[in-house]
Amino acid sequence: MSGFDLRKQVPNVVVWLLLLTMPLWMNAVGGYTQLGTQVVVMGLAAMSLNFLLGYTGVLSFGHAAYFGLGAYGVGMTIRYLVPSTGIGMLVGTGVGALAAAIIGPMIVRLRGVYFAMVTIAFAQVFYFVAFRWNHVTGGDDGLTNWTREPINFGFATLHIEQDPVTFYYFVLAIFAVAVAVMALLLQSPFGRTLIAIRENERRTRFLGINVNFHIWASWLISCTFMALSGTLYALLNNFVDPRALYWTQSGVFVIMCVLGGMRSFWGPLVGAAIYVVLQDYLSSATPNWMSFIGLVFVVAVLFFPRGVLGIFRRKSVE
Amino acid sequence: MTGNTSNNINRRRLLQAGAVIGGAQLAAPYLQIARASDVVKIGMDNPLTGTYAALGKNEQIGAQYAVEQINAKGGILGRKVELLIEDSTSGDAGVAVQKARKLIDRDQVNFILGNINSSLAQAIANVANEKGVFNVDPGGHTDSITGTNCHWNTFRVCNTTATEGAAVANVLVKNMGKKFYYLVPDYSFGHTLAAGVEKAAAKAGGVKVGEALTPLGTTDFSSYLIKAQAANPDVIIVLQQGDDGVNVLKQIVQFGLEKRFHIAGAQMELEVLLGLPPEARIGTWVFEWYYKQPNVPHVNEFVAAIRKRSGGHVPTARTYFGHTAVWTCALAAEQAKSLDAVKMAKAMQGYKLPPEISLMPDGAFYRAAQNQMIGDLYVGHAQAQGKDGPEDLFAVDHVVNGKDVSPTLAETECHMTWPKA
Numbered sequence: 024m025s026g027f028d029l030r031k032q033v034p035n036v037v038v039w040l041l042l043l044t045m046p047l048w049m050n051a052v053g054g055y056t057q058l059g060t061q062v063v064v065m066g067l068a069a070m071s072l073n074f075l076l077g078y079t080g081v082l083s084f085g086h087a088a089y090f091g092l093g094a095y096g097v098g099m100t101i102r103y104l105v106p107s108t109g110i111g112m113l114v115g116t117g118v119g120a121l122a123a124a125i126i127g128p129m130i131v132r133l134r135g136v137y138f139a140m141v142t143i144a145f146a147q148v149f150y151f152v153a154f155r156w157n158h159v160t161g162g163d164d165g166l167t168n169w170t171r172e173p174i175n176f177g178f179a180t181l182h183i184e185q186d187p188v189t190f191y192y193f194v195l196a197i198f199a200v201a202v203a204v205m206a207l208l209l210q211s212p213f214g215r216t217l218i219a220i221r222e223n224e225r226r227t228r229f230l231g232i233n234v235n236f237h238i239w240a241s242w243l244i245s246c247t248f249m250a251l252s253g254t255l256y257a258l259l260n261n262f263v264d265p266r267a268l269y270w271t272q273s274g275v276f277v278i279m280c281v282l283g284g285m286r287s288f289w290g291p292l293v294g295a296a297i298y299v300v301l302q303d304y305l306s307s308a309t310p311n312w313m314s315f316i317g318l319v320f321v322v323a324v325l326f327f328p329r330g331v332l333g334i335f336r337r338k339s340v341e
Numbered sequence: 342m343t344g345n346t347s348n349n350i351n352r353r354r355l356l357q358a359g360a361v362i363g364g365a366q367l368a369a370p371y372l373q374i375a376r377a378s379d380v381v382k383i384g385m386d387n388p389l390t391g392t393y394a395a396l397g398k399n400e401q402i403g404a405q406y407a408v409e410q411i412n413a414k415g416g417i418l419g420r421k422v423e424l425l426i427e428d429s430t431s432g433d434a435g436v437a438v439q440k441a442r443k444l445i446d447r448d449q450v451n452f453i454l455g456n457i458n459s460s461l462a463q464a465i466a467n468v469a470n471e472k473g474v475f476n477v478d479p480g481g482h483t484d485s486i487t488g489t490n491c492h493w494n495t496f497r498v499c500n501t502t503a504t505e506g507a508a509v510a511n512v513l514v515k516n517m518g519k520k521f522y523y524l525v526p527d528y529s530f531g532h533t534l535a536a537g538v539e540k541a542a543a544k545a546g547g548v549k550v551g552e553a554l555t556p557l558g559t560t561d562f563s564s565y566l567i568k569a570q571a572a573n574p575d576v577i578i579v580l581q582q583g584d585d586g587v588n589v590l591k592q593i594v595q596f597g598l599e600k601r602f603h604i605a606g607a608q609m610e611l612e613v614l615l616g617l618p619p620e621a622r623i624g625t626w627v628f629e630w631y632y633k634q635p636n637v638p639h640v641n642e643f644v645a646a647i648r649k650r651s652g653g654h655v656p657t658a659r660t661y662f663g664h665t666a667v668w669t670c671a672l673a674a675e676q677a678k679s680l681d682a683v684k685m686a687k688a689m690q691g692y693k694l695p696p697e698i699s700l701m702p703d704g705a706f707y708r709a710a711q712n713q714m715i716g717d718l719y720v721g722h723a724q725a726q727g728k729d730g731p732e733d734l735f736a737v738d739h740v741v742n743g744k745d746v747s748p749t750l751a752e753t754e755c756h757m758t759w760p761k762a
Binding site for chain 2: 058157163165167170187260261267303313
């Protein structure tokens with residue numbers, strides 16, 4: 024942090040300008056507000072995963088579990104306990120964080136593909152619970168018959184239930200807080216330690232740093248924000264189904280990170296935007312849309328190995 | 342890449358530029374011009390990929406034919422009709438919901454149709470209800486859609502699982518024996534279907550001598566078939582669908598069970614029979630519509646028109662559902678003289694479909710306070726080879742009037758809350 028460099032702020036300014044003005048231009052380019060909301064929600068999810076994947080260098084293939092736990096947490100709270108969006112989001116995020124905190128110590132000693140495999144295994148446990156526990160979760164049919172409720176702050180009430188633009192800014196505000204917390208953590212000595220682990224785990228260990236604890240903490244933070252984005256996803260659709268927990272969903276988050284660029288802070292958001300918009304457009308245009316998404320992914324990996332944002336980075340290095 | 346100065350264009354940079362330009366091409370059609378508002382839009386959120394792709398395709402053909410017919414007659418309330426089609430996938434309710442919202446929020450459809458998969462149909466119905474959009478479920482069968490989770494704005498063309506179960510159970514008990522063994526696919530739709538058949542069979546005097554729950558995606562059914570055999574039933578009820586259905590029927594034939602027991606099930610689709618090897622086309626089933634109804638007016642014209650549009654293939658129950666669903670929208674608007682969803686839904690309460698749409702010997706109507714279409718069901722047996730061409734794989738033995746086998750309104754547990762005007 025050596026002084027304030029205006030040029031370094033350019034990406035931040037561009038991203039925030041685009042996000043803040045989205046409802047103004049989205050319809051004009053053929054999109055719709057909900058699509059923008061989905062980009063922000065998925066972007067938050069991918070950025071949460073990237074906290075672990077890009078900045079700690081640990082690949083999780085089971086993050087959909089915490090996304091889904093957040094989603095089911097908010098849905099089931101509103102449906103069965105209290106009709107309150109705020110409490111639902113707290114419960115959803117809390118449940119996701121709790122699960123991650125408990126599972127974390129069991130897996131932090133594993134590395135590489137073993138870590139990825141065990142995260143899948145744990146995630147599938149949650150998937151099958153949601154899939155089979157029909158009378159509580161709705162099983163394969165999904166959890167329906169609940170809707171997001173207006174949020175009462177005491178002095179004012181925020182009506183997010185109908186107007187898509189209000190809901191978009193509500194999501195964007197939460198996104199901003201979450202992203203700011205992640206950015207601050209990454210700037211802190213703690214965040215620098217994570218990067219050190221990514222770059223050379225053995226050397227970090229020799230420095231006397233408790234690597235497993237740091238990976239656990241990074242995992243917990245990542246999963247907590249994942250659960251938060253899961254709650255937003257459920258609120259966006261007023262619906263959750265077990266596929267939100269399925270391992271292919273975890274794969275989609277990894278794809279978003281790789282597509283956008285794992286080494287840059289905004290990369291996963293760009294990846295999520297590309298993935299969500301492409302899926303939305305292509306799946307309306309052709310039944311073979313999955314092949315095209317696969318093709319885009321292959322092209323990205325071949326030509327932009329550091330993700331789409333990797334191009335800018337290479338340029339600035341040159 | 343050493344020695345390159347930044348203003349040299351190297352191969353990698355060129356490829357990157359190419360990819361970016363290519364991507365831009367892909368994005369361009371996304372900039373679409375807003376459509377004229379004098380068009381009535383019907384959004385169809387139905388599977389085009391996955392297990393139900395073949396069924397979805399046929400519903401689409403039926404729907405497109407109906408749109409052609411309606412436009413030829415001057416459209417809906419004098420406005421041209423446009424059908425917007427989205428792929429819901431065969432099993433991903435999240436995508437189906439997303440597509441429903443896209444059709445309603447971005448495309449501003451007046452009607453939304455879907456879905457073949459019961460779970461997806463229920464999810465779409467809930468979105469439509471939240472948004473107050475007139476919704477027709479052409480072919481998702483689970484009871485709740487016009488039962489415990491019914492909505493004032495959701496109308497269903499195909500039958501409930503309870504009705505299908507009742508239609509076949511009566512015929513089975515009367516003609517084949519009382520002892521039933523059930524092969525049940527182990528997920529929610531399978532369980533409701535089994536419950537429906539069991540309840541109807543019990544009413545008709547049938548006895549359950551056992552059941553086997555088979556996980557979705559089972560390929561080897563031999564252990565279940567051995568259990569079924571040991572229970573010594575009169576009838577083995579097969580409730581598997583899709584690929585599971587194909588596998589279980591093939592293996593029943595390999596075991597020779599069809600010679601010792603009656604094989605029967607609830608719903609069967611012509612698309613599924615076409616996918617079976619001839620020797621596995623066995624058993625007693627319910628069809629919800631069949632193209633061979635020589636004495637019912639307008640059916641032959643419908644068959645001929647569809648053959649022209651589908652490369653010579655006959656319409657199936659799915660084609661019929663798609664056609665009826667779109668016509669339901671047009672008729673609702675015509676009856677209400679408005680595109681207001683509440684007015685249209687009110688106008689359809691108890692509405693009897695004209696014969697050129699219902700295409701059934703006893704006609705069909707939407708039962709008031711449930712929005713469920715009640716028509717005829719066709720109980721019959723599958724045949725390896727029909728005398729009427731390669732697609733004549735079903736022989737209708739009994740036409741059952743839906744009025745006689747449908748659960749009563751109280752039994753459906755449908756309680757609608759209408760929006761305040």
